[in-house]
Amino acid sequence: MALDSKSDGEKLNFKVIGTRPLRPDGIDKVTGRARFGADMSAPGMLVGLVLRSPHAHARIKSIDTSAAEALTGVHAVVTRADFGAVENEATADVLDNCMAGDKALYDGHAVAAVAATSGKIAKQALKLIEIDYEPLPHVTDVDAAMQPDAPSLHDGRANETVPEGMSPNVMARHEFGHGDIEAGLAQADRVLERTYRTEATHQGYIEPHACLASMGPDGQADLWCCTQGHYMVRNTCAEILGIEQGQLRVTASEIGGGFGGKTTVFLEPVALKLAQKSGRPVKMVMSRAEVLRATGPTASSSIDVRIGMTKDGRITAGFAELRYQGGAYPGSPVDMGSMSAFAPYDLENVKTVGWDVVTNRPKQAAYRAPGAPMAAFAVESAIDELAKGFGLDPLEVRLKNAAREGTRASYGPTYPAIGLEATLRKAKDHPHWSAPLGPNQGRGVACGFWFNFGGDTCVSLNITPDGTVTLSEGNPDIGGSRASMSMMAAEELGIPYDKVRTVIADTGSLGQNEVTDGSRVTFAVGLATIEAARAAKREMCKRAAMVWGIDEEAVVWEDGAAKPAGPNAGDHEPMSLAEIAAIASNTGGPIAGHFEVNAEGAGVSFATHMVDTEVDPDTGAVKILRYTVFQDAGKAVHPSYVEGQFQGGAVQGIGWALNEEYIYGEDGILQNPGFLDYRIPVASDLPMIDTVILEIPNPGHPYGVRGVGETSIVPPLAAVANAVSEAAGVRMTALPMSPPRVLAAIQSENG
Amino acid sequence: MSKIHVTTTINGDPTEYLCEAEDTLLDVLRDRLGMTGSKEGCGTGDCGACSITVDGRLVCACLMLGAEAEGREIGTIEGMAKGDTLHPLQQKFIEHAALQCGICTPGILVAAKSLLERNPDPTEEEARYWLAGNLCRCTGYDKIIRAVLDAAQDMREAS
Numbered sequence: 001m002a003l004d005s006k007s008d009g010e011k012l013n014f015k016v017i018g019t020r021p022l023r024p025d026g027i028d029k030v031t032g033r034a035r036f037g038a039d040m041s042a043p044g045m046l047v048g049l050v051l052r053s054p055h056a057h058a059r060i061k062s063i064d065t066s067a068a069e070a071l072t073g074v075h076a077v078v079t080r081a082d083f084g085a086v087e088n089e090a091t092a093d094v095l096d097n098c099m100a101g102d103k104a105l106y107d108g109h110a111v112a113a114v115a116a117t118s119g120k121i122a123k124q125a126l127k128l129i130e131i132d133y134e135p136l137p138h139v140t141d142v143d144a145a146m147q148p149d150a151p152s153l154h155d156g157r158a159n160e161t162v163p164e165g166m167s168p169n170v171m172a173r174h175e176f177g178h179g180d181i182e183a184g185l186a187q188a189d190r191v192l193e194r195t196y197r198t199e200a201t202h203q204g205y206i207e208p209h210a211c212l213a214s215m216g217p218d219g220q221a222d223l224w225c226c227t228q229g230h231y232m233v234r235n236t237c238a239e240i241l242g243i244e245q246g247q248l249r250v251t252a253s254e255i256g257g258g259f260g261g262k263t264t265v266f267l268e269p270v271a272l273k274l275a276q277k278s279g280r281p282v283k284m285v286m287s288r289a290e291v292l293r294a295t296g297p298t299a300s301s302s303i304d305v306r307i308g309m310t311k312d313g314r315i316t317a318g319f320a321e322l323r324y325q326g327g328a329y330p331g332s333p334v335d336m337g338s339m340s341a342f343a344p345y346d347l348e349n350v351k352t353v354g355w356d357v358v359t360n361r362p363k364q365a366a367y368r369a370p371g372a373p374m375a376a377f378a379v380e381s382a383i384d385e386l387a388k389g390f391g392l393d394p395l396e397v398r399l400k401n402a403a404r405e406g407t408r409a410s411y412g413p414t415y416p417a418i419g420l421e422a423t424l425r426k427a428k429d430h431p432h433w434s435a436p437l438g439p440n441q442g443r444g445v446a447c448g449f450w451f452n453f454g455g456d457t458c459v460s461l462n463i464t465p466d467g468t469v470t471l472s473e474g475n476p477d478i479g480g481s482r483a484s485m486s487m488m489a490a491e492e493l494g495i496p497y498d499k500v501r502t503v504i505a506d507t508g509s510l511g512q513n514e515v516t517d518g519s520r521v522t523f524a525v526g527l528a529t530i531e532a533a534r535a536a537k538r539e540m541c542k543r544a545a546m547v548w549g550i551d552e553e554a555v556v557w558e559d560g561a562a563k564p565a566g567p568n569a570g571d572h573e574p575m576s577l578a579e580i581a582a583i584a585s586n587t588g589g590p591i592a593g594h595f596e597v598n599a600e601g602a603g604v605s606f607a608t609h610m611v612d613t614e615v616d617p618d619t620g621a622v623k624i625l626r627y628t629v630f631q632d633a634g635k636a637v638h639p640s641y642v643e644g645q646f647q648g649g650a651v652q653g654i655g656w657a658l659n660e661e662y663i664y665g666e667d668g669i670l671q672n673p674g675f676l677d678y679r680i681p682v683a684s685d686l687p688m689i690d691t692v693i694l695e696i697p698n699p700g701h702p703y704g705v706r707g708v709g710e711t712s713i714v715p716p717l718a719a720v721a722n723a724v725s726e727a728a729g730v731r732m733t734a735l736p737m738s739p740p741r742v743l744a745a746i747q748s749e750n751g
Numbered sequence: 752m753s754k755i756h757v758t759t760t761i762n763g764d765p766t767e768y769l770c771e772a773e774d775t776l777l778d779v780l781r782d783r784l785g786m787t788g789s790k791e792g793c794g795t796g797d798c799g800a801c802s803i804t805v806d807g808r809l810v811c812a813c814l815m816l817g818a819e820a821e822g823r824e825i826g827t828i829e830g831m832a833k834g835d836t837l838h839p840l841q842q843k844f845i846e847h848a849a850l851q852c853g854i855c856t857p858g859i860l861v862a863a864k865s866l867l868e869r870n871p872d873p874t875e876e877e878a879r880y881w882l883a884g885n886l887c888r889c890t891g892y893d894k895i896i897r898a899v900l901d902a903a904q905d906m907r908e909a910s
Contacts, residue, residue: 020848022845022846023845023848026844026845026850027837027841027845028853029850029853029856030831030832030837030841030844030845030850030853030857030860031788031828031829031831031832031837031841032786032787032788032827032831032857033788034853035787036787036790036854038781038787038790038791039781039787041785120771120773204888205852205854205888206790206792206800206852206854206855206886206887206888207790207792207852207854208791208792254853254854256790256792256852256853256854256855257851257852257854257888257889258852259888285791287794288792288793288794288795288797478851478852479889480848480851638848640847640894641848641851643848643893643894644851644889644890644891644894647890647891647893647894648851648888648889648890648891650891651890651891651892652888652891674793674795674797675792675793675795675797675798675886676797680888681891681892682882682883682884682885682892683878683879683880683882683883683885683887683892683895683896684876684879684880684882684883685883686879686891686892688875688893688897689891689893
């Protein structure tokens with residue numbers, strides 16, 4: 001349902017929303033008291049470790065665990081044989097990714113696990129497990145995997161959208177768009193055709209996956225883990241283990257980063273199975289190498305673009321064919337890449353075709369606006385090249401083609417009020433745009449889009465006897481959401497922010513909640529929080545009416561108190577929340593508000609990024625000199641954390657553009673599974689990241705909120721590439737733009 | 752093999768423990784002493800989430816053996832606040848929203864404190880280079896650097 005209360009953000013005179021209070025979990029996090037996934041322990045706990053495939057692709061002919069089981073201190077060993085069949089195909093893939101079946105599909109694929117009284121003994125036990133592998137031919141490159149004679153991972157799993165005769169690694173074809181591409185291209189003064197490539201990158205959260213599981217012979221189980229969605233963990237583990245969801249209580253730890261990578265399970269079903277077999281609690285913590293080898297990186301991509309433009313900058317047609325490999329199982333985000341590629345533009349003729357391809361790499365997981373950054377890299381690079389080729393201002397060209405309210409989006413829907421044009425105008429007026437550049441320096445801009453999401457949400461707001469408020473919600477807080485929920489509850493109730501404490505409830509305490517993903521939490525949980533607060537207010541008005549002996553319709557809620565209204569106005573002193581709470585027991589019992597919804601109306605989000613770079617022509621090294629983010633937040637609940645999302649996304653995009661890549665050898669083995677060789681941006685790589693928050697209210701949220709978490713990673717790949725291309729004097733079409741690649745491009749351009 | 756007996760000082764408190772020869776100091780802190788404020792992000796000295804001080808020198812606890820702490824003065828995040836009074840860096844990190852998920856925060860605070868002890872008036876560039884060994888994936892470092900420079904200014908004015 002969409003809420004009937006349309007956005008009243010502009011007419012509301014906010015008291016709490018838009019301020020910058022201190023986050024409630026701040027002190028725990030600066031003192032080391034906050035408990036993350038690996039920080040929990042239990043009496044009698046065992047240590048669980050995973051044995052992983054050293055092969056990129058191999059048939060598992062046999063596994064002998066007898067010597068490991070016989071080792072003193074080992075209490076359980078599990079392999080795939082310990083798990084039953086799972087009916088649902090997607091969940092069966094998740095199980096297969098957690099514990100390989102008859103084939104190991106990538107370097108690092110889990111093949112067995114042990115639980116022992118110490119990590120030292122568990123390591124010894126792993127060495128005692130004997131596996132007879134039959135190595136198979138492998139493929140890790142997306143274009144190579146699409147060749148008809150490529151090594152096949154799964155035969156016969158392509159869906160009905162895939163034409164006959166293609167490689168068995170092609171799992172699905174997606175198509176979006178409208179109009180007539182060829183007719184549109186015929187109207188252009190220039191048609192640009194380019195192929196762009198991006199490498200796989202990892203979400204790179206600093207906290208490795210960790211969990212602590214216990215499970216009794218009666219099937220009752222408890223699980224503590226770092227996840228973006230403990231309800232998803234519960235449901236997935238219950239399905240894999242064949243137990244009822246209600247028997248498994250999952251508690252989310254503090255989460256040390258996720259960015260989409262913690263929206264699935266890896267260790268959790270294995271830890272539960274080890275706990276079940278051993279009859280002891282089992283703790284499992286991944287090493288960094290395990291995180292990089294076996295958890296979700298994003299897809300790598302290969303994208304062909306054809307765009308036609310008139311010499312005054314109008315795009316006459318846009319076409320893109322996108323090929324994404326998503327690792328060893330179907331489900332790369334090429335569908336979302338295909339939908340988002342041209343989403344910022346108002347085009348008569350637009351079409352995208354996406355191919356979902358499997359390779360011998362770890363199963364991809366969502367990474368912040370999954371699928372969109374690579375697509376935007378291709379399209380925004382092409383538009384930039386065309387604009388500059390005509391001597392046009394790249395911001396003007398984007399403004400000329402920008403999607404607006406009423407534009408039919410390339411992926412189907414018609415946009416309501418959106419903020420793209422506002423970000424472009426703000427960018428054009430910003431001093432950054434007109435600042436001088438020096439030698440070997442270049443400036444790039446790019447736009448980005450993300451859908452945003454709502455989904456199942458359930459919150460409970462309780463008024464305590466002393467008149468404070470506890471809010472229980474079911475979404476792990478990955479970037480300050482407890483603060484924004486407390487703010488929205490306080491705003492609605494008319495009480496100070498510090499009178500509301502928000503907690504992340506376990507799966508036994510609330511109904512289903514979607515994963516913290518899709519930039520959904522501030523929107524959807526916020527919306528549910530506001531409605532729960534409204535329900536509590538209605539109840540408090542009713543209690544006051546009862547005390548006053550008047551109709552409850554004749555009571556309004558203002559400034560944190562019930563007040564008689566209409567004919568009774570002024571007859572009674574306002575009764576504050578605390579006063580109503582104090583007598584709740586005598587007026588009908590405890591007071592609470594709750595709200596359950598499958599939230600719709602998330603409101604799409606747009607951003608424009610601007611970046612200055614300097615290229616060292618002798619080494620190819622790129623320095624980021626200046627960076628400014630312009631993004632529509634709908635309404636910024638806590639501006640500091642909105643800025644933080646803008647900045648964090650931009651810097652992840654900078655890493656993707658310049659440094660980060662999965663490097664596979666000829667042997668199909670990941671060459672750089674560590675933070676030394678998989679290099680994410682560090683403080684000395686960067687300048688300050690300036691931000692400009694625009695607020696074009698989302699009509700689907702009572703306060704106008706839009707999700708802000710993901711859009712910020714969409715433009716930077718292209719923005720940086722456009723800046724580097726200008727600085728280096730050569731168009732860069734492959735990421736990352738690491739120094740050797742930039743140097744090679746410069747040398748090739750200079751002959 | 753029998754365990755090694757170590758006598759050391761952690762955050763000013765005399766401390767004794769038994770450890771295996773191969774236990775890192777981070778293993779000892781987290782798994783034997785229950786001091787989980789220091790985080791393990793990589794185990795190879797690349798991320799800085801386990802930053803501690805040993806006799807005043809900034810080190811990664813994952814790169815040092817537990818046995819090597821014998822007779823040393825160890826400082827961890829748990830010793831940074833004094834009673835209920837936060838260190839200025841801790842306060843500024845909260846005020847500047849310099850943390851999102853918070854997993855890197857203990858290590859960055861320990862490293863930043865170590866910087867300000869050596870250089871009470873760092874430039875932005877000096878702060879960025881000093882903290883280059885501490886990875887943060889959430890913030891893009893902007894608010895972290897601002898918090899460090901603001902804390903440095905407050906601390907200079909207070910001294």
